Amino acid sequence: xxxxxxxxxxxxxxxxxxxxxxxxxxxxxxxxxxxxxxxxxxxxxxxxxxxxxxxxxxxxxxxxxxxxxxxxxxxxxxxxxxxxxxxxxxxxxxxxxxxxxxxxxxxxxxxxxxxxxxxxxxxxxxxxxxxxxxxxxxxxxxxxxxxxxxxxxxxxxxxxxxxxxxxxxxxxxxxxxxxxxxxxxxxxxxxxxxxxxxxxx
Numbered sequence: 001x002x003x004x005x006x007x008x009x010x011x012x013x014x015x016x017x018x019x020x021x022x023x024x025x026x027x028x029x030x031x032x033x034x035x036x037x038x039x040x041x042x043x044x045x046x047x048x049x050x051x052x053x054x055x056x057x058x059x060x061x062x063x064x065x066x067x068x069x070x071x072x073x074x075x076x077x078x079x080x081x082x083x084x085x086x087x088x089x090x091x092x093x094x095x096x097x098x099x100x101x102x103x104x105x106x107x108x109x110x111x112x113x114x115x116x117x118x119x120x121x122x123x124x125x126x127x128x129x130x131x132x133x134x135x136x137x138x139x140x141x142x143x144x145x146x147x148x149x150x151x152x153x154x155x156x157x158x159x160x161x162x163x164x165x166x167x168x169x170x171x172x173x174x175x176x177x178x179x180x181x182x183x184x185x186x187x188x189x190x191x192x193x194x195x196x197x198x199x200x201x
Contacts, residue, residue: 076193
């Protein structure tokens, strides 16, 4: 993470973290009792809320770090750990349905679709890491975030069709692959933070 990231590489990383393919069964199970006409509106609303939360975190992350007096090495190490735990759940999901546990009842609002479904702790940690290790590029990270979110929104809004086309087993296999890539990213993030900490010590 201490090498210069491009908008594209940051966007790909954020897309993997947002995990739209893994969220398809999760979204569908939570929205199964919502009338079909209203379902799309609920999904758009939740996706927009998630984007607003992530943008707020992108813009306010530096201030939050300053208030809490946290060093970027700590954020890098913590981000790596959080990302690793999310990735492990993607590769080995719990039995109670999805990486965020069993679905609730009724129409979801903010929790758990927007947070932590889309705007999860790993996405927040990644944004915090981008703004602290490479400051002054908030506009670029904002563009990377928007591209990752847009790709996620398109996939999730097509979730019913994709689920029918690919089937649960293919989606699960794709999520495992994304999880493996995230594990590699999380280890790199952790080692980068550890290396920076040892150099600073």
